[in-house]
Amino acid sequence: MNIDDRIERRLGHDTGAGVLVDLDAVSPVSHLESPIGRGPAIERLLDALSPAFSGSLPPSTYVHGPKGSGKSAVVAALFSRLATHSGPPRAIQTSTRAVEPTLPGFVYVDARRASTRFRLYHDALAAVTDESVPEHGIGTDDLADSLRNAIDTGPDVVVAVDHANEPETPSAMTLVEWLTDVSGHIVPVCLGRDPPDAIEWRPDATVAFARYRRHVLVELLTSRCSTGLGRDALTHDQVREIGEWASGDAHDALAAITGAAINAERAGASTIRPTDLDEGIDRVPKPSAALGRVLALSESRRRLLYELVSLPDSERSSVSVATETIASRRTVDLSASTVRRVLYELADAELLDRVTVQQSDGKGRPPSRLVPRFPTLVYRELFDRTSRFG
DNA sequence: ACCTGGTCCCGGGCTCGGTTTT
DNA sequence: AAAACCGAGCCCGGGACCAGGT
Structure with a gap:
């Protein structure tokens, strides 16, 4: 038993009696195999994709809706299930009997990790071979040639690209061009927050996601807490409070709950106390960026943000002060000018x-x-946990 | 005029798979 | 077969220049 394990045990992480039993189960960045409360949306998606079930090509589709409305959760889960139903990779293709019409391949890639042509082709190819x-x-x-070869020798492929049109990802238009340039046998499905008339791309079909209705969100949260938190760690009233505050955004709600649980866990409490909940909510800014965006950044940038959120307010009072202290940290090997x-x-x-401060000392x-x-409490915890293994 | 914060851009170097040479 | 080399994408560093204040 190593030191980390011992510390974990003292923290109660593996006793089963702690508040935070399974971080992944309540974390806003992980998705369930079976999303909760999005049955109608799944049906609409299946409607759009329905030509695939009768042997023809589905239309290109734009899936849109606000942050935390379940787009990624639903499409990731659906595509992963559909992939198991589509014909197995070419090798066995000839020996399988076609009892049902051959489904196209289904591939899910995240533009946050595949924001260049190179990465997009890389991830798509990795998924089909x-x-x-x-x-x-x-x-x-x-x-691109390898990808073309892989696709043109097999069934057509429906490629879902998540998180289009974000600050650090290409537009849906660009992503679709990159894909269709490679092969005419790719059907693009893009996911994004912008409404269809606000983007350049003209898809054949659209599927809209709306914010979670309050009782659906509460149901979702209750379910995830039941696996992620200790028994009775959170009361039903507390869940309702979070559901109210989050106004239909599952990401923010889960971030607040996870933060509250981390706080309670650190304090050695057996349940999430009102102060923990307040702190959890307090450390999710509104509006908040998705935690997934932060986690998709490069190692050096995640490290930099970790140092930044660990600084006291006084050392974040200006960009130059923050730059100076962060650059001087031993764990940061970037130059001051790069940090800046x-x-x-x-x-x-x-x-x-x-936020510009209006204090008139000095010139300039x-x-x-x-x-x-972004949710800072959860971010720090996730960073701590992942950096523990080298 | 002068000063500091903020924006933008690009050359160079790093890492690593593929290719040529030894 | 091994070693040297090449070129790809990507990240870092830093400088030129613009913006907004006294």
Whole structure:
């Protein structure tokens, strides 16, 4: 038993009696195999894809709706299930008897991790072949050729690309062009927050997601808490309070609950106390960026944000002060000038807010305070947990 | 005029798969 | 077969320049 395990045990992580039993079960960044309360939306998606079940190609489709409305959860779960029903990869294709019409392949990729042509082709190819795909050292066009070969020799492929039109991801239009440039046998399905008339791309079909209705969100939260938290860690009234506060955004609601549970856990409490809940809610800014966006950043940027949210307010009072202290940290190996540039980039990407302070000491343009725009408590915990293993 | 904060851009170097040479 | 080399994408560093204040 190593030291971390011992500490974990003292923290009650593996006793089963703790407040936070399974972080993944309540975390806003993990999705269930069977999403809760989105039956009608799943039906509408299946309606749109229905030509695939009778042997023809489904239309290109744009799935849209606000943050935390279940788009990713539903499409990821649905595509992963559909993939098990579509014909197995080419090798066995010839020996299978076609009892039912051959379904196209179904592939889900996340534009947050595949924001360049190279990465998009890489992830799509990795999903349709068993062979390993090089991460570096090969040209984008070579990768496109490999993808074309893989697709044109088998059944058509429906590729869902999640998180289009975010600050650090390409537009749906661009993603679709990248895919259709490779092969005419790819049907694109894009997911995004912008309404259909606000984007350039003209899909054949659209599927809209609405915010969770209050009682559906409460049902969702109750279900996830039942597996993720200790028994009676959260009262029904508390769940309702969160549901009320989150106004239909499952991401924010789960982030608040997870934060509250982390807080209670650290304090050694046996249930989530009102102060824990307040703290959990307090550490989810509104509006909040999706935690998944932060986690998709490169290692160096995640490290930088971790250091930033760990700073006391006084050291975040201006970009230059924050730059100086972060750059001097031993765990950060970026130069001060890069830290500064990245902080401005993150603010531009709306992961940080720059709040200009009006204090007239000194000359020059007044500095601005940096305020994180994502769930900081949960972020710190997730960062701590993942960085524990090298 | 002067100062500091903020934006934008690009050259260079790093890593790593593929290719050529030894 | 091994080693040297090449070129791909991507990240870092930093400088030029613009914006907004005294």
